[in-house]
């Protein structure tokens with residue numbers, strides 16, 4: 001098997017950082033030079049920690065060259081900037097009609113690909129409705145499906161609250177499921193993964209923050225998830241989501257038709273500080 005770890009002997013300083021940072025200890029130091037333990041190479045998560053931690057950029061892993069990575073020290077947003085982004089992000093429930101461009105969506109998702117996944121599984125599938133016209137058709141089909149359920153014996157116990165969404169849509173054109181957003185994203189992942197739901201939730205959380213940084217609005221769509229994943233999963237398979245996937249969560253997004261001029265005010269997190277262990 002090809003050695004997946006290529007070391008530039010001229011720039012490697014033999015510091016051993018790559019070996020120390022490998023989650024499974026797959027890199028062995030031999031004569032002050034790192035080498036992949038080829039007997040256990042199958043365990044490699046392809047996390048690229050070795051490439052990222054090397055102070056001199058001396059390691060290529062799985063054909064990835066450190067020169068193609070972005071330099072870090074001094075380039076990250078400050079804690080204050082990130083804190084303001086987190087505090088200033090709001091659930092958006094009013095949207096403008098102008099769509100978000102493919103370029104913006106791709107830029108956003110390019111960063112989301114860096115969200116952590118259990119055992120670096122990276123199997124989250126993002127099913128996206130980009131075309132607002134397709135979104136409108138999807139919106140109509142969802143309300144029609146709920147209406148049909150109501151007519152044919154009613155909604156399952158515990159889901160009666162969805163009736164209000166149908167009535168509001170029918171009587172006043174209000175869309176409380178998708179909040180009138182022009183786009184929709186569904187994160188799903190193979191059921192066989194070690195934690196598909198967590199992977200999807202984390203990915204959408206990153207999506208939401210990236211969107212906020214770009215002036216875009218998002219709304220986690222619990223109503224849509226319950227309507228679609230629980231009542232008509234087949235409608236999701238029709239969108240191309242494999243039946244072998246867990247539906248993680250769904251989010252509507254677009255350009256906000258609302259401006260928030262300040263942060264909200266939240267109490268501190270609930271904290272349980274462990275001071276001693278008996």
Ligand SMILES: Cc1cc2nc3c(=O)[nH]c(=O)nc-3n(C[C@H](O)[C@H](O)[C@H](O)COP(=O)(O)O)c2cc1C
Pocket residue numbers: 089090091092093176179219220221222223224
């Ligand atoms: C898992 C989840 C599901 C949600 N579902 C909905 C929803 O169906 N409709 C909606 O308008 N907001 C929904 N929200 C948004 C919350 O209501 C919102 O985050 C909360 O009120 C706080 O407002 P903020 O996000 O602006 O801070 C959901 C949020 C989460 C995290």
